[in-house]
Amino acid sequence: xxxxxxxxxxxxxxxxxxxxxxxxxxxxxxxxxxxxxxxxxxxxxxxxxxxxxxxxxxxxxxxxxxxxxxxxxxxxxxxxxxxxxxxxxxxxxxxxxxxxxxxxxxxxxxxxxxxxxxxxxxxxxxxxxxxxxxxxxxxxxxxxxxxxxxxxxxxxxxxxxxxxxxxxxxxxxxxxxxxxxxxxxxxxxxxxxxxxxxxxxxxxxxxxxxxxxxxxxxxxxxxxxxxxxxxxxxxxxxxxxxxxxxxxxxxxxxxxxxxxxxxxxxxxxxxxxxxxxxxxxxxxxxxxxxxxxxxxxxxxxxxxxxxxxxxxxxxxxxxxxxxxxxxxxxxxxxxxxxxxxxxxxxxxxxxxxxxxxxxxxxxxxxxxxxxxxxxxxxxxxxxxxxxxxxxxxxxxxxxxxxxxxxxxxxxxxxxxxxxxxxxxxxxxxxxxxxxxxxxxxxxxxxxxxxxxxxxxxxxxxxxxxxxxxxxxxxxxxxxxxxx
Amino acid sequence: xxxxxxxxxxxxxxxxxxxxxxxxxxxxxxxxxxxxxxxxxxxxxxxxxxxxxxxxxxxxxxxxxxxxxxxxxxxxxxxxxxxxxxxxxxxxxxxxxxxxxxxxxxxxxxxxxxxxxxxxxxxxxxxxxxxxxxxxxxxxxxxxxxxxxxxxxxxxxxxxxxxxxxxxxxxxxxxxxxxxxxxxxxxxxxxxxxxxxxxxxxxxxxxxxxxxxxxxxxxxxxxxxxxxxxxxxxxxxxxxxxxxxxxxxxxxxxxxxxxxxxxxxxxxxxxxxxxxxxxxxxxxxxxxxxxxxxxxxxxxxxxxxxxxxxxxxxxx
Numbered sequence: 001x002x003x004x005x006x007x008x009x010x011x012x013x014x015x016x017x018x019x020x021x022x023x024x025x026x027x028x029x030x031x032x033x034x035x036x037x038x039x040x041x042x043x044x045x046x047x048x049x050x051x052x053x054x055x056x057x058x059x060x061x062x063x064x065x066x067x068x069x070x071x072x073x074x075x076x077x078x079x080x081x082x083x084x085x086x087x088x089x090x091x092x093x094x095x096x097x098x099x100x101x102x103x104x105x106x107x108x109x110x111x112x113x114x115x116x117x118x119x120x121x122x123x124x125x126x127x128x129x130x131x132x133x134x135x136x137x138x139x140x141x142x143x144x145x146x147x148x149x150x151x152x153x154x155x156x157x158x159x160x161x162x163x164x165x166x167x168x169x170x171x172x173x174x175x176x177x178x179x180x181x182x183x184x185x186x187x188x189x190x191x192x193x194x195x196x197x198x199x200x201x202x203x204x205x206x207x208x209x210x211x212x213x214x215x216x217x218x219x220x221x222x223x224x225x226x227x228x229x230x231x232x233x234x235x236x237x238x239x240x241x242x243x244x245x246x247x248x249x250x251x252x253x254x255x256x257x258x259x260x261x262x263x264x265x266x267x268x269x270x271x272x273x274x275x276x277x278x279x280x281x282x283x284x285x286x287x288x289x290x291x292x293x294x295x296x297x298x299x300x301x302x303x304x305x306x307x308x309x310x311x312x313x314x315x316x317x318x319x320x321x322x323x324x325x326x327x328x329x330x331x332x333x334x335x336x337x338x339x340x341x342x343x344x345x346x347x348x349x350x351x352x353x354x355x356x357x358x359x360x361x362x363x364x365x366x367x368x369x370x371x372x373x374x375x376x377x378x379x380x381x382x383x384x385x386x387x388x389x390x391x392x393x394x395x396x397x398x399x400x401x402x403x404x405x406x407x408x409x410x411x412x413x414x415x416x417x418x419x420x421x422x423x424x425x426x427x428x429x430x431x432x433x434x435x436x437x438x439x440x441x442x443x444x445x446x447x448x449x450x451x452x453x454x455x456x457x458x459x460x461x462x463x464x465x466x467x468x469x470x471x472x473x474x475x476x477x478x479x480x481x482x483x
Numbered sequence: 484x485x486x487x488x489x490x491x492x493x494x495x496x497x498x499x500x501x502x503x504x505x506x507x508x509x510x511x512x513x514x515x516x517x518x519x520x521x522x523x524x525x526x527x528x529x530x531x532x533x534x535x536x537x538x539x540x541x542x543x544x545x546x547x548x549x550x551x552x553x554x555x556x557x558x559x560x561x562x563x564x565x566x567x568x569x570x571x572x573x574x575x576x577x578x579x580x581x582x583x584x585x586x587x588x589x590x591x592x593x594x595x596x597x598x599x600x601x602x603x604x605x606x607x608x609x610x611x612x613x614x615x616x617x618x619x620x621x622x623x624x625x626x627x628x629x630x631x632x633x634x635x636x637x638x639x640x641x642x643x644x645x646x647x648x649x650x651x652x653x654x655x656x657x658x659x660x661x662x663x664x665x666x667x668x669x670x671x672x673x674x675x676x677x678x679x680x681x682x683x684x685x686x687x688x689x690x691x692x693x694x695x696x697x698x699x700x701x702x703x704x705x706x707x708x709x710x711x712x713x714x715x716x717x718x719x720x721x722x723x724x725x726x727x728x729x730x731x732x733x734x735x736x737x738x739x740x741x742x743x744x745x746x747x748x749x750x751x752x753x754x755x756x757x758x759x760x761x762x763x764x765x766x767x768x769x770x771x772x773x774x775x776x777x778x779x780x781x782x783x784x785x786x787x788x789x790x791x792x793x794x795x796x797x798x799x
Contacts, residue, residue, distance in 0.1 A: 090673070097548050117710070257558050288593060302685065306687055307689050307692075308684075308689055308690055308691045308692070309687055309689055309692040309695075310692055311668075312689070313690050317687075318687060319685040319686075319687075321685055323684070325687045326679075326681055326682070327679070327681035327682045328682055328685075329679075329682065330674075330675055330678040330679060330683075330745070331678060331679075332678050332741075332745050332746050333672075333674075333675075334676070341671060341675055341686045341688070342686045342687050344668045345668070348667075349670055351667050351669065352666055352667055352668075353666060353667065353671065395686070399687070399689075441643060449612050459677070462520060466499065
């Protein structure tokens with residue numbers, strides 16, 4: 001089975017280290033034709049690094065890469081693409097200022113010459129139609145105008161498209177993180193079709209049931225090593241969590257029944273659909289299909305309740321970004337500065353920053369939320385994506401703002417951390433903080449006391465208490481209660 | 484990392500090295516004669532670029548597209564109006580300073596109003612304000628050259644303990660600017676805005692307020708520099724600010740401040756300002772013609788930026 005000569009790509013004993021951090025510590029991985037390999041592990045386990053080795057972005061410091069039985073000495077991104085290796089990144093990688101068609105041209109080097117626009121438009125449209133039937137995306141649109149879910153769809157379709165060099169191995173690095181359930185289903189179905197036609201897929205996701213049902217073989221990574229590798233049917237949900245070394249309790253997440261419906265209203269907002277209100281101590285979910293106005297509501301709430309001209313002593317709202325590249329991290333700064341920026345008012349006297357208090361607070365939150373770094377003075381970009389997200393969480397939670405807005409913040413965060421953050425959210429809510437939480441994951445929506453379901457920019461339904469369940473939410477987001 | 488290596492990691496070290504090399508070459512040619520004079524002259528003339536450059540640096544730190552091109556006109560207007568108001572009387576020195584500062588505030592306010600209300604890119608907004616300000620200067624000046632009050636003229640042209648007084652003023656302003664950037668919330672805010680405006684907004688930073696203050700600060704520093712320069716050179720002239728347009732941007736860039744914003748440093752401005760003056764005087768000492776001199780200045784600046792920029796990219 002694990003025959004090197006047949007493998008599309010075989011990595012042997014790859015070691016990669018960034019400074020003192022060993023990202024890969026001798027990883028061996030083979031991908032056979034017609035096979036979907038699931039790759040799971042905590043944030044910082046080395047998943048993204050092994051992907052970079054396979055797609056040619058990183059040369060391992062030790063170990064070899066072989067393709068179709070031959071050792072690949074000078075293996076780079078172009079060599080990888082020529083072999084049909086394609087990648088969908090966790091961080092979206094399309095050029096936002098170009099149209100979808102132009103981005104297609106960039107991806108496919110063989111698309112040059114007269115009439116490339118027509119050909120590129122045809123290729124990407126065909127691929128979008130195959131992967132996401134009924135997608136409704138116009139390929140002449142600029143990528144920057146697309147919602148984050150649409151961008152992700154285009155990126156996935158791009159990876160599966162064929163312009164001369166057929167894709168043989170497609171690497172999907174958390175491809176469903178911005179997609180809602182129905183789009184994710186379409187994509188997973190396409191993955192199975194692609195596998196059945198003899199293609200190979202490496203599939204990385206934190207959503208375990210997706211991995212379990214889509215993969216043929218599952219590889220579990222931890223601290224830069226492969227700790228378990230079995231056929232998918234030999235794993236179950238519990239076994240996977242155990243193999244990752246996560247101590248999280250299963251099903252820790254049931255929403256608090258009833259909810260404090262008599263608490264004072266802290267926020268109300270007029271929208272196109274039902275009115276939006278929030279009470280102290282409530283966890284409010286914004287559900288519905290991805291990109292149907294949930295993020296817009298959060299931005300509007302933030303804009304109306306925070307000042308743009310004068311500094312505020314007591315901020316009313318704070319925000320946890322989901323698109324952390326766009327409105328989350330400050331890339332030039334250290335972890336500590338990224339953490340403290342929102343609560344500087346509390347860490348200063350007459351405009352002067354108190355360095356000692358800043359450091360103490362940073363150390364405290366590093367412990368509380370387990371940010372994996374030897375030193376908070378390291379640059380924020382030295383952290384893995386999930387750990388950056390933890391820093392953004394700590395940034396918002398460490399303010400005194402009574403209302404926390406969350407824009408699908410759990411993207412790319414591992415299971416263990418999610419459980420920790422859920423616990424923190426529940427504790428803070430019990431103390432009277434209000435959370436307004438947009439999430440694309442049903443498990444998270446079910447944690448909420450009350451849920452607003454969105455469709456086409458309008459609030460279509462309000463569910464509370466025991467009515468918050470998958471069936472009701474899906475029903476409301478597809479039909480709308482008013483209809 | 485050893486201390487020496489760490490020093491070479493600082494972005495400002497290159498402008499200082501360049502300034503020192505040029506100083507050394509000039510002094511060697513003149514065989515040690517006039518070393519003190521050269522150093523004092525360098526400090527005096529650098530002082531004006533430092534004051535203007537610090538203001539420009541704050542604006543550039545706000546991120547891509549942010550720049551203040553009204554600096555030369557502001558200097559000219561502040562210089563002319565202040566000298567006219569003081570009318571060679573020593574008793575009017577303080578009102579003169581105040582008028583210069585008010586002019587700075589008004590220009591800064593106009594700049595940001597255009598940028599914000601009409602959504603004009605800063606490069607165009609500040610350039611158009613600059614036309615209005617320059618015309619105002621021409622209108623008030625009417626070709627008269629009014630001398631500065633004697634106390635001020637003495638102050639700006641003399642030394643304290645061998646250090647030119649204007650350099651001391653520049654040093655005080657630099658310390659203040661460094662303090663703002665490194666120790667205050669405001670410094671963190673402009674750096675955050677320069678790295679990502681949406682992220683700064685979502686982190687609860689009052690983005691518009693911070694940007695307004697920064698444009699005001701830049702214009703006030705420009706008018707203070709104009710005031711000092713007019714007193715130093717014995718009267719305001721209509722073209723006195725013109726060389727400071729390129730100068731204020733060049734010292735920021737050579738000084739190692741990130742052109743893309745978010746990362747600034749004050750010591751680099753000093754190295755770069757000294758370097759800019761010393762290059763010209765070195766080429767003068769070598770007796771080169773005006774044309775060759777300008778070409779050489781350009782080439783030297785480009786090579787310093789390449790050297791410093793290349794190094795920094797490698798350090799990342």
